[in-house]
Amino acid sequence: MDTFSRQGLVFDVTDSGPDDAEVVVLLHGFPQNHREWAGVTPYLAGAGYRVLAPDQRGYSPGARPAGRRAYVQSNLVDDVLALVDAAGAQKVHLVGHDWGAAVAWAFTSRHPDRVRTLTAVSVPHPKAFAWAMPRGQLLKSWYLAAFQLPVLPERLLPTHRVLSLVGGNGLTAEQLRAYVEPLGRDGLTGALNWYRALPWSQREKGYADRCTVPTTYVWSDGDTALGRASAEATERYVDAPYRFAVLPGVSHWIPDEAPDTLAELILDRITG
Numbered sequence: 001m002d003t004f005s006r007q008g009l010v011f012d013v014t015d016s017g018p019d020d021a022e023v024v025v026l027l028h029g030f031p032q033n034h035r036e037w038a039g040v041t042p043y044l045a046g047a048g049y050r051v052l053a054p055d056q057r058g059y060s061p062g063a064r065p066a067g068r069r070a071y072v073q074s075n076l077v078d079d080v081l082a083l084v085d086a087a088g089a090q091k092v093h094l095v096g097h098d099w100g101a102a103v104a105w106a107f108t109s110r111h112p113d114r115v116r117t118l119t120a121v122s123v124p125h126p127k128a129f130a131w132a133m134p135r136g137q138l139l140k141s142w143y144l145a146a147f148q149l150p151v152l153p154e155r156l157l158p159t160h161r162v163l164s165l166v167g168g169n170g171l172t173a174e175q176l177r178a179y180v181e182p183l184g185r186d187g188l189t190g191a192l193n194w195y196r197a198l199p200w201s202q203r204e205k206g207y208a209d210r211c212t213v214p215t216t217y218v219w220s221d222g223d224t225a226l227g228r229a230s231a232e233a234t235e236r237y238v239d240a241p242y243r244f245a246v247l248p249g250v251s252h253w254i255p256d257e258a259p260d261t262l263a264e265l266i267l268d269r270i271t272g
Helices: 041-045 074-086 099-110 125-137 143-146 150-156 159-167 171-181 184-196 228-235 261-269
Strands: 001-005 008-017 023-027 050-052 091-097 114-121 215-222 242-252
Touching: 008 041, 008 074, 008 125, 023 074, 023 099, 023 184, 041 143, 041 261, 074 099, 091 099, 091 261, 099 114, 099 125, 114 261, 125 228, 150 184, 215 228, 215 261, 228 242, 242 261
Parallel strands: 023 050, 023 091, 091 114, 114 215, 215 242
Antiparallel strands: 001 008, 008 050
C-alpha cells in the first residue's frame, strides 16, 4: 500500500500496473474501500494501464478529520486532484462507483482538462438525479435523510440487512465485514459524514451543469437505491461521446457482483 498526502492528511492508495502508462483512478463508494476494485484492477493493469485505487477521506486511517464540513464535495474533489498530481499525471481515466461516482462527476465538472474519460457506475449525473427526485427517486433516497441523524446510524450500520435495503442483495455479509471492520467507529463516522455534509455541499459553486468528456454510465436494474428515471436522463447532461450500459439482474454493488463486465465497459471507454 502506497500513500499520498494533502493538508496534513495521509491517504492510502494501491498502485498497480506500469509506472509510465496512462493512469486510471478508481474511486470507491460507501461503505467500501479500494478492495471493491479487486476484481476490476487485474483487467486494467493487464491491459497496460497504471491503476490507482485510493481509500478516500474518512476511510484511510490517516485521513479522518472531525466534523461534517470537512467532508464537503470540494474537499473530496481536491483529494482526488492531490492524488492525480502526486502520480505525475496530466490527465487520467476516471472511474467511480456510488459516492465515488458522485465525486468523479464533480471532479470532471471542475477539472475537465485533467480527465481523459469518465466511467460513472450506479450514480447518475447530479442534474439527472435532482430531476428524478419528484419522479420516484425521492422514495428510493430515504437513507439520505436517515443518515443525517447523529449516533443512531453508527449503531445500526452497517448491517447486511440495512445495506441490502439501500442497494440490493449483491453484497454478501462476508464482503460487508471486509469493508466495515477496517473502519472502526471513527472511520464509520467519517464515511457517514459524506452524507451529513450534503447541506453544505449543495451550496457550493463552481460546478458545470454539463459533462464535456467522453463518458460511459453503468447502471443496474437491480439497484434499489437509484431508479431508471435518473439513469435514462443522464444522457441529457453529457456533451461528449456517451454510452449508457444497463446490467440486467445486477444489484447496486456492481464492482463486486459483475467485475469482469464492468472492466470490459471501462476498457471500451478508455480505448474508444
